[in-house]
Amino acid sequence: MASSDSQTFSDFVTGDKQFEVPLYQRNYSWEKDHVEDLWDDLVEAVEMDRDHYIGTFLLMDDDRADDSAHKIIDGQQRLTTLTILLFELQERLDELGKETEARKIRGEYIARYGDQKLTLAGDDKTFFKRTIMENVLDDNRKGQKPNALSDVETASPSQGRLLKTKELIRVWLREGVPESSSHEDYVDFCIDLYHKIQSLPLLEYTVSSRSEAARIFQTVNDRGKSLTDLEITKSYLMHRVSLLENEDEADSSIESIQDSFNEIYDSIENISSGPSEDRVQRYHFIMWDDEWGTGWDQRHYQNHLEHLKEDFRAVGSVEEILRYVQELERMFGKLDELYNYTERDDLDNKCIETRLSNLFIAGRLANFYPLLMVAYDQYTREEVSEMTEDKFCELLEKVETFIVRTYIIEQKSADTGRTRVYPLARKLHYNAKETVPNSISPLHPDGVIERLKKRINDYCSDSRLESTLGESDVYRYYGSRKSELRLLLYTYESYLEDDEEDIQFYVEDVVNNRDDRFSIEHVWPQTPKEGFDEETKELVKQHTHRLGNLALMTPEDNAVKGNDPFEDKKKDFTRSKIRMLEAIFAMDEWGVNQIEKREQGMIRVIKERWPDEYTDS
Numbered sequence: 001m002a003s004s005d006s007q008t009f010s011d012f013v014t015g016d017k018q019f020e021v022p023l024y025q026r027n028y029s030w031e032k033d034h035v036e037d038l039w040d041d042l043v044e045a046v047e048m049d050r051d052h053y054i055g056t057f058l059l060m061d062d063d064r065a066d067d068s069a070h071k072i073i074d075g076q077q078r079l080t081t082l083t084i085l086l087f088e089l090q091e092r093l094d095e096l097g098k099e100t101e102a103r104k105i106r107g108e109y110i111a112r113y114g115d116q117k118l119t120l121a122g123d124d125k126t127f128f129k130r131t132i133m134e135n136v137l138d139d140n141r142k143g144q145k146p147n148a149l150s151d152v153e154t155a156s157p158s159q160g161r162l163l164k165t166k167e168l169i170r171v172w173l174r175e176g177v178p179e180s181s182s183h184e185d186y187v188d189f190c191i192d193l194y195h196k197i198q199s200l201p202l203l204e205y206t207v208s209s210r211s212e213a214a215r216i217f218q219t220v221n222d223r224g225k226s227l228t229d230l231e232i233t234k235s236y237l238m239h240r241v242s243l244l245e246n247e248d249e250a251d252s253s254i255e256s257i258q259d260s261f262n263e264i265y266d267s268i269e270n271i272s273s274g275p276s277e278d279r280v281q282r283y284h285f286i287m288w289d290d291e292w293g294t295g296w297d298q299r300h301y302q303n304h305l306e307h308l309k310e311d312f313r314a315v316g317s318v319e320e321i322l323r324y325v326q327e328l329e330r331m332f333g334k335l336d337e338l339y340n341y342t343e344r345d346d347l348d349n350k351c352i353e354t355r356l357s358n359l360f361i362a363g364r365l366a367n368f369y370p371l372l373m374v375a376y377d378q379y380t381r382e383e384v385s386e387m388t389e390d391k392f393c394e395l396l397e398k399v400e401t402f403i404v405r406t407y408i409i410e411q412k413s414a415d416t417g418r419t420r421v422y423p424l425a426r427k428l429h430y431n432a433k434e435t436v437p438n439s440i441s442p443l444h445p446d447g448v449i450e451r452l453k454k455r456i457n458d459y460c461s462d463s464r465l466e467s468t469l470g471e472s473d474v475y476r477y478y479g480s481r482k483s484e485l486r487l488l489l490y491t492y493e494s495y496l497e498d499d500e501e502d503i504q505f506y507v508e509d510v511v512n513n514r515d516d517r518f519s520i521e522h523v524w525p526q527t528p529k530e531g532f533d534e535e536t537k538e539l540v541k542q543h544t545h546r547l548g549n550l551a552l553m554t555p556e557d558n559a560v561k562g563n564d565p566f567e568d569k570k571k572d573f574t575r576s577k578i579r580m581l582e583a584i585f586a587m588d589e590w591g592v593n594q595i596e597k598r599e600q601g602m603i604r605v606i607k608e609r610w611p612d613e614y615t616d617s
Contacts, residue, residue, distance in 0.1 A: 009054060009082070009200040013117065014108045018069045021076045021121040023429055024258030026265040027158030028124055028165075030077050035165050036080060045180050046189070046196045054078060054200040058522040060207050070206070076120075080128075081165060082197060083118050086110065087133055088169045089194060096187050101194060122266070127159045132166055157272040210258070211242035211250035229305045234261050236309060237321050244318050253318050267336035274339055275369055283370040284331045286422050287429040288324065290437045299428050300511075331608040334377045335369070349389065355396035362487065364407040367418045368399050370425035375445070384432045391445040398452040401610040405460035408484045409468055409606075411477070412459060420455055424448050457614035462607055469603050475520070475545035486518060487511045488606055489552050489580070495605045496579040504520075504577040510552065523555035523584055524595070525563040531566055543592055548599025551580045566590035 013019075024191060045052035057075035072079060090105035111117060114137050120128045131152055149167050154160045159602050172178070176186050183189040227235070234257065241253045268277050275283070285304040288294055289311070341356050342447065359365065365372070378387035402421075406412045427443035431435045443451070460468075469488075471477060478485040490510045510518045524540045532540065543549055557576045566570075566589065573585040587594060 006201070006203050008198065010108075010198040012057065012202060012204055015080075016112065018112075018115065018117055018119070019072055019079060020069060020119045021080075021124075022071045022073075023256075024262040025076060025121060025523045026261075027156070027269060028077065028080055028120065028128075028162050029158065030081055030161060030165060032076070032164060032168065035081060035168055038078070039085075039169070039172060040180075042085075042193065042196060043180055046192050047181055047183075051199065051201050052196070054082075054202045056203045056205065057058065058205045058207070060210070060212075063400075072159060073207075079118060080120065080162075083109065084132060084162070084165050085169050086194075086197065087136070088166065089190060091170075091192055092173045093194070096190065098187065098191070100466070101191060105194065106136060123156050123269075124158050124162065127154070128162060132162050156269050158269055193329060198396045209247055209251050210216075210238070210254040211247050212344070213246075225514070228276075230264075230281050232305060233281065233308060233397065233422075237325065239314055240315075241318050241321060244316065249318075255320065255324055258323050260325045263329050264332045267332040270336045271339045274335065275366065279366075280332060280335060280369070281328065283425075284328055285369050287374060287426055288327065290439070292426070293439070330555065331373050334373050334380070337380075338372060338376050351393045352391065352396070355393055356401065359396060359400050359403070361507055362400055362403050364403045364414070366414065368403070369423045370422055371428065371448070372396075372399070374425050374429045375448075378428070378432055378445075380454055381432075381445060386431070386444050388445075391449070395449055395452070398449055398456070402452055402456050402459075404487075404610045405456055405465060405612070408487065409465055411481075416459065418453055420451075424451060453614040457612050460612070461614075462612045465607060465612070466603055469547050469606065470599065471546075472542060473545045474547045475550060482520060483511050485520060485550070486513065486552065488547075488602075489520065489550065491609050492602045492605050493552060493578065493580050495609075496583060502599065514515060517554050519553050521548050521551045521557075523551060523566065523569075523590055527563055528565075529563040539592060543595055546599060547602055548595040548596055551584060552578050553581065554578065557581060 019259070039051050055075065058073040059070040060073055061070060063555070086105050086109045088104040090110070093099075093105070094102035109117065110133065116129055116133055116137065118128075119125060148169070149163065152163055173190070173538055177183045177189050181189060183192070238254045238257055241257065242250045244250075245253060264277075268280075271280075282304050285308065289304070289307065291307075291522060312324075314322065338356060339360075342353050374388060374457075375392055378384040379392040402417070406416055407414070424443065426440060428448050429444070430440050431442040431444050433442075436442055475485070487507075487510075490505075490507050493510075494507075505518070508514070513519075522544050526544055526545045528537050528540050554577070557573075557578065570585050570587075573581070576582055584590070584598075
């Protein structure tokens with residue numbers, strides 16, 4: 001049976017208790033805003049001399065005979081952050097000559113009998129012990145070493161968040177009395193802060209089984225950081241299992257769900273720069289939900305959690321719940337593999353590696369994640385023979401072409417094509433399924449590729465591309481999105497090389513303007529200086545922002561004076577690593593004819609790089 005107890009943080013932590021974060025819990029996830037909120041609440045509580053309820057902590061008893069170890073089911077983010085705060089506070093108190101208070105914090109909240117009181121899971125475990133808690137194992141600071149935080153290397157996003165929390169708290173404690181505090185003496189503030197943390201009221205629930213934990217968690221969760229839809233899903237499904245099976249069976253099924261979510265959380269850490277976990281779940285929902293459609297009353301991907309709960313309320317089968325979780329795990333894993341393809345030793349295919357690299361450089365992938373996840377899943381499954389390596393590479397190529405032509409060249413809105421591309425993911429998904437809903441007509445890879453060709457033509461045919469890039473104001477057309485213009489210029493630069501391996505710069509560096517090294521130069525300047533006659537000035541005004549008048553430039557090319565006439569630039573020009581500059585300044589003169597001819601060549605290269613292959617036949 002679950003037991004509950006209202007108590008203070010001191011009652012909760014001190015004594016012989018040990019706390020462990022189970023592997024199936026997600027890693028440390030608090031960002032700067034969450035840590036700042038906790039700090040502000042504590043400072044306010046100190047100043048107002050009032051209690052600050054820190055929330056509910058849900059524990060599950062470990063199997064150890066001494067009952068001292070507890071698994072943290074809910075509350076690990078708060079407990080971890082408060083532990084870091086107390087560690088940094090005892091450091092500061094020790095420096096301020098308050099050794100007794102510092103020793104008391106170490107002996108009651110940091111370590112006990114040679115073991116740290118809090119143990120994190122997975123990759124965070126050793127990092128937390130050695131770097132964040134600095135190997136402190138007893139109240140005499142044995143083994144602790146001075147640590148320059150700026151020199152610390154992290155191996156995962158969660159380790160980065162742990163380090164950031166430590167840095168933030170260290171800075172706050174070294175800044176002295178906070179501006180919002182009326183304390184005049186800094187030592188008094190630190191002591192009062194310590195006492196306030198000790199007296200924080202909380203509610204502790206302790207359970208003895210996973211099914212009990214699932215029921216309690218679903219009812220009382222009130223963490224400082226709002227639950228994501230994915231976390232709510234995990235909690236809800238475990239709760240459903242606890243209602244559908246007896247306790248022993250439920251514990252086994254819940255363990256399976258937790259194991260799957262452990263893998264999901266690992267994948268989330270590995271794709272931290274990609275879509276959010278809730279978006280990935282939503283992308284999976286598009287394939288999984290039989291009733292999903294493009295009509296306004298069917299687009300459940302905006303409120304998929306509500307519909308997910310409705311579906312599983314009607315499901316009386318634990319097997320169906322487990323199938324959903326396992327498929328969700330697989331899709332997160334496939335997206336993880338896609339994002340980290342080039343870094344894995346066991347995935348070595350040059351075509352796929354190149355196509356994926358190009359895709360991620362182009363960006364704007366939101367509408368295509370469902371299709372990419374399904375296609376890659378089928379490519380990596382032996383039983384789906386139609387998604388060959390060649391077909392997968394061709395599909396990646398068409399997705400990239402769609403993105404470049406639609407969003408980068410035509411600058412269409414982010415939702416353009418969404419209601420056309422999402423159904424393609426469903427159709428491909430059900431092509432590999434034995435059971436297909438009546439509302440879905442499955443598509444094999446060739447069918448998906450042909451439909452992508454049609455959409456590319458619909459949104460940006462060759463004639464449309466020529467019209468857009470042939471405009472007189474292309475430079476200003478790209479506004480603040482100059483990275484996209486640099487991508488087009490880099491494509492032409494790579495064409496000018498006889499051998500792509502000789503290109504002097506990586507495309508990622510150019511597109512992202514790494515170290516501010518890659519500017520876009522106007523050959524005819526934006527603001528002409530003396531040396532231009534009035535007729536030429538008028539022509540410059542009309543043509544300076546055209547694609548044919550633009551080139552990449554690095555700081556090493558600074559001999560090319562921006563606002564000077566072409567003849568003066570040419571005279572001062574020295575050899576550049578950028579081939580397009582060499583080609584430009586190899587000319588005897590520069591004018592409208594040269595701009596137009598170069599522009600036509602650039603557009604031809606861009607069309608060939610991202611071709612419109614659709615034909616009515």
